[in-house]
Amino acid sequence: MAEAIAFYVLAACILGFAVLVVTAKNPVHSVVFLVLDFLCVAALYVTLGAEFVAAIQVLVYAGGIVVLYLFVVMLVNVKRPPEAFRAGGRHAMLGLALAGAVLVEAAAIAVWSRLSPAAPASAAQSLPVSGNTEQVGWLLYTSYLVPFEVASMLLLVAMVGAIVLARKES
Amino acid sequence: MVELVLIPLLKIIVVLNATLLGVTYMVLLERKVIAWAQSRLGPMRVGPYGVLQPVADAMKLMLKEDITPARADKWVFTLAPILSMVPALVVYAVIPFGDQVHLFGRQISLYITDINVGLLYVVSVTSVGVYGIILAGYSSNSKWPLLASLRASAQLISYEIAITLTLVSVVLMSGTLSMVGIVTSQASQGVWYAFIQPTAFIIFFIGGLAETNRAPFDLPEAEQELTGGFHTEYSGMRFALFFLAEYANIIVVSSVATTLFLGGWLRPFPNVEFLSFLGVVPGWCWFLLKSFVFLYLFIWVRATLPRYRYDQLMRLGWKVLIPLAIANLILTAIVKVALA
């Protein structure tokens, strides 16, 4: 019962804020809604028992990435009036149609999958450590060590690239 | 029901109220200590020795007109102080003020909750606090606050890295992210982490000064440079929220430092049998005492040092503290593996 209430409230918040992100006229407002959206997603992760991912979601997404967005919005936006939201136009109609099509397709899959019985849940993995953080860490440093290192290289490359790109020509 | 709802609710109420009271009296303490450092008396008019000054301040701030500047982004302008206040208060959920006590025939733990990602929770929640500052600067529609908020956010993000790295080396020592677990591991290892992680401790303290925008890193609100910083355009209760958030953050940093490095509620030298008579003093008293030492240090530093310049602050953060923290982390890991 409590789980259902939590899910529906959080789902409503997530979707509501997401709609606001997309529709807000002022990009700064979009960013604020995006933060709130991510915080709700983090709360959803907590209800799913994924505390570590939730904490990372808040720390990296809400506390890092979106701050970057806010910076850029402010730098780009300071002297210009907020871009007016123009929904009209061929592109927009096409986009909405495409989004609708994707939604219908995905919903069809979901309904179909619901009609057919779900695959039996595989047995829980046995890991030598307990606790969500420890287990995630264990997996990251054993089975997924290579992807983990690749991700760290990716971040390094992104860091260098961002500095090179954003640096002023002098 | 009592266990599940009532006791946590009571704890939340007590902690929130104690925090807010502590914050207001932190302001008074600061004014008094700085006054003594400067051979002044500080507030003396309201109540004996000015002890009721916070009440008067609160009254004043509540009664003041709450001005929204023309052409300000009204919603964001209202949201910003809330966004900086809420994270500052929410962090107290995981801070262990003491061990368990017997009260009304029940075992009551002196913390709201103990979650297994406690330290990550602290770091992530405080990282959200930066939004209040950025949005305040943006929404004021004024140039000085904008400059200040850009300064503040760059500063917060830079020093957060150094702080988080020091926290990782503490976690390496304790093997747990739970705040209570960190204290108990200090008890079982018989030493405060300040003694085996002195570098981390110092980096944490310096980073804490910068995180809370305190002197000598108080650039975002440097009155002499930026006419007051990101809250220049704020007045009344909304200004008070920023003010409270700042001091609440100072108390958070002190509490976290106490928990991680000074053994939380443990008595000094928890492994020395000879000093066991110190155990007479309840744990939460030790906790408050240690936090108080930090608060005093914060104020003392403010009364003594000039302010860094922005580029020097960034240089200190990126070229000194972060490399030091990384080196300390690697060293800790090596020693840990070598001993294991």
Place this chain on the structure above:
Amino acid sequence: MSSPTPQYGPMFDTDELVINMGPQHPSTHGVLRVVLRLDGEKVVDADVVIGYLHRGVEKLSESRSWAQIVLLTDRLDYVSAATSNVGYCETVEKLMAIEVPRRAKYLRVILSELQRIASHLLWLGTHAMDTGAMTVFLYAFRERELILDLFEEYCGARLTYNSMRIGGLPQDLPPSWDRKVLEFCRIMEGKLEEYETLLTGNRIWLERTKGVGVIDGAEALALGLSGPPLRGSGVRRDVRKDEPYAAYDEMEFDVPLGVAGDTFDRYVVRMQEFRQSIRIIRQAMQGIPEGPILGKVPRLIKPPAGEVYHAIESPKGELGFFIVSDGKSMSPYRFRVRPPSFCNLQALPRLVKGHLIADVVALIGSLDVVLGEVDR
């Protein structure tokens, strides 16, 4: 479609921020206004706007009697009224060729040097405060209070003393005043150590001041700097030594000089001047002769036709008075002040260029301007 050649340069660069510092700003020392053009936090250009405190002292003086003008000079550099008084009175004495008694000359030296300490204390306090060291501010004001008490005992006023008369001084020293002055010198020497402990060796203070606003001697002269900002650049120029007035020719003191010409050197020069002032006061107290304090002055002060320029070393720099008398009217025909603050302030745009906002504040502090004197 834009032109095929890439267009870089200032046109497409990120925009500069034009920001108004003052006239209501906590660290522009009154009502100075600086319009800054910023690139990020870096100052691209600075434009100093003055005149917010203009009271027309010069014009006003042309319709006041010669004796009344002493009172107006109080309002020039209002934190250093006594030196302005000395400057004006000596100028008129020079014009009228009045012989000032030796005791009065000594008293003028003592009051000037006390005033110099008071003015430098104010500078030290505000300069330190601008860089965030607020305790120094209150310490400096604590000692300045002692000097104000001394002045109050001497002439009854604490800020605008009106403490000089053409031809001498209005009154002799109050009883046991000399003992109090010596006592103050003793206290002050100890307190100087305290300030230096807080600032001189402080790493943050060094980082904030060393290499900030460097100006070499030649350029400082070209910009018309005088006083500590000039001596901080290593130029040996002190009116007290070069063109001694009052009893300075009988005093023994050093002129502290800087080397690099940065904010730190200007700081060091002024800190040394504290010590030299104390030294001068001690000598003057010891050697003060007995005698009258007012020379032979006609009942009606009416200088002969002619013009005169006379300069003294005020705490801020060379304070000069240029006065033209037509010999007929009861007031000066032309009255012009060469205010050191005004001339020193001219260097600000040159000094702040390329520095950060925080340095602007430190540099305004290190030039030690008083807007009453700039705007007159």
Place this chain on the structure above:
Amino acid sequence: MITPTHYLLLSMALFTIGLAGVMTRRNIIIVFMSIELMLNAVNINLVAYSAQVQNLVGQVFAIFVIAVAAAEAAVGLGILLAFYRNKETVNIDEINLMKW
């Protein structure tokens, strides 16, 4: 009872909103933010199924997605700033040349 289907539907709806944002908005920053929404939709799915099948690999991959999102945001915004400096625009319709 909340089944994975619920999470799947939520994730789909969020993905669709993000997609609609990408297609309709012209401010490139908001387009970026919509992409972040879509990545989050994927993450919700990963974490939900990870909880359902009691296998933490889903969470591990959610962390990888977050890392990639961070890299994407940094580089994307870097490009954007460089672009803005030269063209003074964030309108995606005007950003249609490979060089200028």
